[in-house]
Amino acid sequence: MFKWIHRFGSAPFVYRLAGALSPWVGMACLILLCAGIYIGLVVAPSDYEQGESYRIIYVHVPAAILSMFVYVVMAIASAIFLIWRLKLADVVAQASAPIGASFTFLALVTGSLWGKPMWGTWWIWDGRLTSELLLLFLYFGYMALRAAIEQPQSAARAAAVLAVVGVINIPIIHYSVEWWSTLHQPATISKMGESSMHPSMKRPLFMMIFGFQLLYAYVLLIRMRTGILQREARTSWVAQLPEVARD
Amino acid sequence: MTPKRRQRLILVCLMLFGVGVAATIGLTVFKDNIALFRSPSDIAAGKVDAGTRFRIGGMVVEDSVQRRSDNLDIKFELTDRVNTVPVAYNGILPDLFAEGQGIVAMGQLNEEGVFVASEVLAKHDENYMPPEVAEALKKAGKMPGTSANFGASSLVQP
Numbered sequence: 200m201f202k203w204i205h206r207f208g209s210a211p212f213v214y215r216l217a218g219a220l221s222p223w224v225g226m227a228c229l230i231l232l233c234a235g236i237y238i239g240l241v242v243a244p245s246d247y248e249q250g251e252s253y254r255i256i257y258v259h260v261p262a263a264i265l266s267m268f269v270y271v272v273m274a275i276a277s278a279i280f281l282i283w284r285l286k287l288a289d290v291v292a293q294a295s296a297p298i299g300a301s302f303t304f305l306a307l308v309t310g311s312l313w314g315k316p317m318w319g320t321w322w323i324w325d326g327r328l329t330s331e332l333l334l335l336f337l338y339f340g341y342m343a344l345r346a347a348i349e350q351p352q353s354a355a356r357a358a359a360v361l362a363v364v365g366v367i368n369i370p371i372i373h374y375s376v377e378w379w380s381t382l383h384q385p386a387t388i389s390k391m392g393e394s395s396m397h398p399s400m401k402r403p404l405f406m407m408i409f410g411f412q413l414l415y416a417y418v419l420l421i422r423m424r425t426g427i428l429q430r431e432a433r434t435s436w437v438a439q440l441p442e443v444a445r446d
Numbered sequence: 447m448t449p450k451r452r453q454r455l456i457l458v459c460l461m462l463f464g465v466g467v468a469a470t471i472g473l474t475v476f477k478d479n480i481a482l483f484r485s486p487s488d489i490a491a492g493k494v495d496a497g498t499r500f501r502i503g504g505m506v507v508e509d510s511v512q513r514r515s516d517n518l519d520i521k522f523e524l525t526d527r528v529n530t531v532p533v534a535y536n537g538i539l540p541d542l543f544a545e546g547q548g549i550v551a552m553g554q555l556n557e558e559g560v561f562v563a564s565e566v567l568a569k570h571d572e573n574y575m576p577p578e579v580a581e582a583l584k585k586a587g588k589m590p591g592t593s594a595n596f597g598a599s600s601l602v603q604p
Contacts, residue, residue, distance in 0.1 A: 244576035245576065245577070247575055248570060249542070281454060281458055282451055282455045283451060316540075316541065317570055318542075318567045318568055319540030319566070319567045320567055323482070323567070324482075326481075326482070363461060364461060366462070367462070367465045377593070378473075378595070379480045379481045380481045380483050380595045381594075381595070382482055382567060382569055384569065384572045384594055385572045385595075386572065387574065395572045396575070397574060397575040397576055397579055399576065400575070
């Protein structure tokens with residue numbers, strides 16, 4: 200009954216599946232991001248308090264959400280790798296790290312650019328900003344640890360343990376604005392019930408969040424293909440690939 | 447599930463549990479240090495020593511802002527709806543500074559109990575809406591509050 204699941208443990212199958220999916224994911228991502236940016240920056244009304252400056256939310260919030268989302272994916276993949284020794288789970292984790300680090304960096308930079316005109320400062324060591332910076336260092340640590348250990352198997356295991364342990368930072372980032380007094384305001388869109396954002400502003404935001412998720416999926420698929428090829432470079436199925444075979 | 451895998455699953459869960467407990471203890475112990483600012487109620491309760499530099503946060507009391515015409519001196523009152531602290535500042539304020547607005551200021555208390563600020567930052571809330579909607583809500587008296595943590599008491603508007 201669950202036999203089809205085992206196909207996702209097969210490197211050639213996943214390699215081909217990722218290759219077949221990526222153009223469609225990329226296309227959908229491009230359309231969604233273009234529409235989201237246009238509606239967010241041009242169509243959506245300006246804010247009653249922040250005027251036009253609030254529009255950076257259409258990059259900042261999706262980047263911040265994805266920075267945590269990617270880490271959770273990485274931690275789950277690492278746990279699966281640690282328990283079941285599924286190599287492809289490690290491929291997913293390894294491929295995700297630089298993408299997550301990029302989203303985190305983007306969230307920090309756009310937040311800083313937004314903080315100066317609104318709060319009056321580029322940076323402040325409050326709970327939210329500090330824990331998000333810690334997330335960036337966790338990504339860096341994960342990548343550095345992998346690069347520092349020469350033996351690939353031990354590198355993968357050590358990095359997986361770090362990824363699993365670091366996941367504790369995710370609820371801290373999320374609840375930082377509720378647990379402690381911070382300069383950063385509480386969440387706008389994750390609240391249940393009454394919304395804190397006008398529907399005309401929220402619609403493009405959700406488009407951007409979904410678009411960023413597709414962007415992650417697109418880059419992940421491409422990076423997974425590369426990762427699989429690197430690991431399986433000496434196998435016969437790779438040698439027989441039309442894009443690899445040399446005459 | 448093979449015994450080996452079950453063992454590793456338990457190990458991963460234990461690892462997460464251990465780190466979770468350690469983080470909870472650490473964050474609880476350092477709660478006061480992680481908080482960015484103190485509230486006017488903390489000062490009233492004597493939790494802050496005179497002469498130490500710290501951050502204070504709260505809402506600017508309506509009709510309390512006094513500006514000078516010849517320099518940048520400004521005086522206003524800061525509240526958490528329980529206690530109020532007078533604040534004096536000389537400098538440029540962020541654009542969002544207004545009466546009824548949440549702010550965070552850095553400075554220290556002087557002998558008269560006035561908080562002398564060296565930096566004032568605006569703390570905007572989590573609500574976004576077009577100006578027309580804000581106007582209508584204000585007229586109807588249904589402006590949404592914030593769920594921001596202001597320390598001693600919540601500032602959610604009635």
